[in-house]
Amino acid sequence: MASDNSKAEAITTPIPTLPAPILDENSGYVPPSESTGPGFSELLFSRGLYRSSPFRLGLAISAIYLVCFSIAWGLSYQFLRERVVERVDNSLTIHYDRMLAVHRELGNDAALRVALANTSSPMTDSTGFEIKNPEGVSILGTIKTDPMEFGWWTFQDKVKGLRQSGAVRFLVAPLGDNTVIIARSLRNANNLLEDASRGFLPLFLLSMVLGLLGSAYAAWRFHGRIDSITRVMRSVASGELEQRLPVTNSGDDFDEFSHRINDALDRLQQNVDGLRQMSSDMAHELKTPLNRLHIQLESASKNLYEQGIDIEEVGKAMDEAEYINSTFQAILRIAQIEAGARKSAFKPINLIEVLGTVSEVYEPVVEEAGNTLEVLFDPTSVQYVMGDRELLMQVVVNLIENAIRHCPEGTTITLNADEYHGEPWFKVSDNGPGVPAELRDKLFQRMYRLEASRTTPGTGLGMTLVKAVADLHKAQITLGDNYPGLSITVRFVEEFGH
Amino acid sequence: MHILLVEDDLESAKYAAKGFTEAGHVVDVLHDGKEGMVQCLQTEYDVLVVDRMLPGMDGLSMVKALRASGNKTPVIFLTAVSGVDDRVAGLEAGGDDYLTKPFAFSELLARVNALGRRPSATVEVTNLQVGDLELDLLQRVARRAGVEIELQPREFLLLEVLMRNEGRVVSRTMLLEQVWDFHFDPKTSVVETHISRLRSKIDKPFDTQLLHTVRNLGYSLHIPR
Incomplete structure (x- = not known):
């Protein structure tokens, strides 16, 4: 120790x-520390909270939650974005296919005419098109773009004429000898994603705060139970063997633990009671013969004294009996004191x-x-x-x-x-x-x-x-x-x- | 004196009864608490000597019941257990004295004598006198042959206990309990030392000795016979 x-x-x-x-x-x-546990609010602002294992566990879980959430959010954001672009691409393809169909069936001029007719009524605020000749000069369209290769593109500010600004998706493709550029703003789609994020963030923060409060509450409850256990064990240590740990009947691990400790205390109390009973029995069983011994020696001494005989050994035997008794008495007294009964x-x-x-x-x-x-x-x-x-x-x-x-x-x-x-x-x-x-x-x-x-x-x-x-x-x-x-x-x- | 002894150990009871008889007392012996209770209600005794552990009805309950019935006969408990709690329990139950086994019979006799001749509580004694030794309990002054003797408060109490028991033996343990409130046995000669101090004040300067040592037992204050 x-x-x-x-x-x-x-x-x-x-x-x-x-x-x-x-x-x-x-x-x-x-x-001896405080005999009663701290209140929840006291605990919340105390150093003890940060030493409490359930609170630390709560913090760790919150941190893991934060990381997992971030990864999940990042992945789903990416996924959503891809889906959004895919849908925009689909709509651009449909536009292009229509133009191509006109071009294929009615010829280049008809296609340009149809396109020209469309310029006066733009498709939407977010969509536009431009047709460039093989030299790259803009023939007609609702927008003006910088030169681009054939293919799919996403650019920030490569276009004039779209009512909506921000990121724009382009499809650059051939239309006969000419080049057609169909553009669609991604702003609506991005707004959707941003809105989703904006809605998500407070929810996320709220759940973090609730998580932390929850673990603080768990810490407080835990603290309370540990505290009551400490209190009981201290009383037991000072001799109040009849004390038992509280059991909440919720059947949790604390209850299990308390039950086992209580069983041990039952055993301890039985043993101590048995010991006490034994020493009390012993006291009675030994004291009676000791008393007789004392009485007989006293009687012998008195009789001899009356006959004028003084035997030294009798006096010594009485002293020894007295010594045995006082040792016995002291042991019983110490046992009684150690039992804490007083x-x-x-x-x-x-x-x-x-x-x-x-x-x-x-x-x-x-x-x-x-x-x-x-x-x-x-x-x-x-x-x-x-x-x-x-x-x-x-x-x-x-x-x-x-x-x-x-x-x-x-x-x-x-x-x-x-x-x-x-x-x-x-x-x-x-x-x-x-x-x-x-x-x-x-x-x-x-x-x-x-x-x-x-x-x-x-x-x-x-x-x-x-x-x-x-x-x-x-x-x-x-x-x-x-x-x-x-x-x-x-x-x-x-x-x-x- | 008429004494009732209730003790379940036959050997001890026989010996104690013999001792009481030799000392000139009349003694009845019973071995059962219930019988003791019944006997007390039928006969007027001067002192009851009751063992704590008895068959039938334990000593404590017996005395409690007796007191509840209005019986005021002085009781001395005998016990094998000697914890303070046990003593307090004994006194609370209505016991007047308490003696732990094993004890010398002379100790029991001294205590029984002291209890049996206790003056009735209604008479307030203010002055004690043994020969030419006087103790004024109101003025707290001791005089012998008219000469004032200076005593410390505890010496005064010691002398008072001895004078109240004039002619009777007061044992060492009785003095320890009554004068110093010691309920344990000191290993040094506390009583002897204080007695010798007292003796040097009340006896030494005078011709006749009043404070006598009783071999193996205690002390007695009386005019020499």
């Missing part, structure tokens, strides 16, 4: 003595008041052990955290008792508390032998005890409990060097009121 490395790094970072606890951004803490009873707790009470109780105890308890926080100040007073008290007590147990006489144990950027923290530090940086992580391991402390009493569960309580409170523990000694900072990262 990546967080393991960063945690190790955070721990080896030297801790500035005062006033702020170290606040290492790499220490593995992820701040969280429902959280109340606003003044951290300063808790520390004040503990320091008042422990000041003489620390003194008795030949050490000094130094209080740096302002006892009249307030630092509220959401929490369980009893558990927080036990954390502070465990930390102070640890310091007393593992430090030689003459050690100063320091208690401090304040807030940093709205996050309350407290610190228990000493100037004793300290703990080597590489071993600090291990302090939180269940039953772990440093080699040097094997001989001192304790179950090795004190720090595990501290960690469990801190986790329950979303508090972060940092072990640091106090130059010399150990400093333990507990920082409450969860916002007050959450």
Whole structure:
């Protein structure tokens, strides 16, 4: 896990003595994000939209759509244009065929006469003709053209006399010895194409905009569902195992995914419940004989005492029974805390008041052990955290008792508390032998005890409990060097009121 | 005192009953919650000692039902589970004290004694006196042989608890709970240290010792017998 490395790094970072606890951004803490998802309009103008995968997908699809549309439009434009020219050509051919027929059946003069008659009544605004003699001189016609070879032509401005300007289609062909040129403006046809394009463009833009809005909406919906999943999973992580992912019954892939996760959560909850039931059963099954053992030893000790006999082993056996019990008790308590069950009873707790009470109780105890308890926080100040007073008290007590147990006489144990950027923290530090940086992580391991402390009493569960309580409170523990000694900072990262 | 013990573990019940009898109490033993409930409605007891886990009707429901019927007999719960939630649930159901298994019988006896002789709530005590030691609860002043003794607020509370239980043993855990509100077992000598401080103030400068240590059990404040 990546967080393991960063945690190790955070721990080896030297801790500035005062006033702020170290606040290492790499220490593995992820701040809780907004608990509710953004609204659609908020999302639309946020950076998050462009990071959203459905929106990106939407953009990509729109781009592909744009390219395909352009190609299709280009091809059909070309096709349409060809069809239009073809039809113009057909009409020109028909004109030419008529002239040719007259010429063939009635001779050249008749053809010219017919043509001459046509000049006074031009075919249409867009059509015209000209007949040139073999020398290329215009004999008659409705238009004047520049010289052209025989064949089909399209030119822009090679003609005078056509009412319509623009591109013109020409048929240049022989009519006996003469040359006939029939012209037809392509303007109407082009207009048609342009109109088609003009009508198409807004439709195209509209569909692009709708496509983008659609993908933004999809992104928003997607975001919403991802968000609700994140929210549920966060609650589950904090111990609310009964939470389940929402299922919309639309049968989409999200539902499928949610169903599978919910199945896994069901299993997890069953296992945890089973474990809880087992530890509760175990507690009952083991505690009863433990109770009898205690009772019998006590009875034996009392009877012997009354007979004036004092057997050392009986006292020791009672101590052992007591030790088994306290270890057992601590394991059950840690299990209960780790299950997160206590969280429902959280109340606003003044951290300063808790520390004040503990320091008042422990000041003489620390003194008795030949050490000094130094209080740096302002006892009249307030630092509220959401929490369980009893558990927080036990954390502070465990930390102070640890310091007393593992430090030689003459050690100063320091208690401090304040807030940093709205996050309350407290610190228990000493100037004793300290703990080597590489071993600090291990302090939180269940039953772990440093080699040097094997001989001192304790179950090795004190720090595990501290960690469990801190986790329950979303508090972060940092072990640091106090130059010399150990400093333990507990920082409450969860916002007050959450 | 007349004690009713409702406990399903026969061995523990037998031993506790023997202990109570030896301490001069009269004790009835039952092993079932429903029977316990019926018995309580028929007989007036001074203290009920009720196990949380019982066949028939669990201890919590039994006491809830009793309280609902108007019975105010002090109740001490015995339990194998020791979570705070469990303790709170016990107190909310109408329990007056809570003891986690395994416990020393002397601890149970101390608590039963303390509960059974609790003065009725209507009498407001303002002044406590043991020998020549006086505690003025209104003025928050302690005096011995007329000499005013300066006490810290928590020391005052410690002395108050001991004086209210004059002549009876108050266990370490009872003091931790009542004076410091600690519901866990500290690994250091918190109680011993504070007792020794208190002793140096109320006993050391005087001829007779009032605050006595009871071996393996706790402390007792009384005039030497």
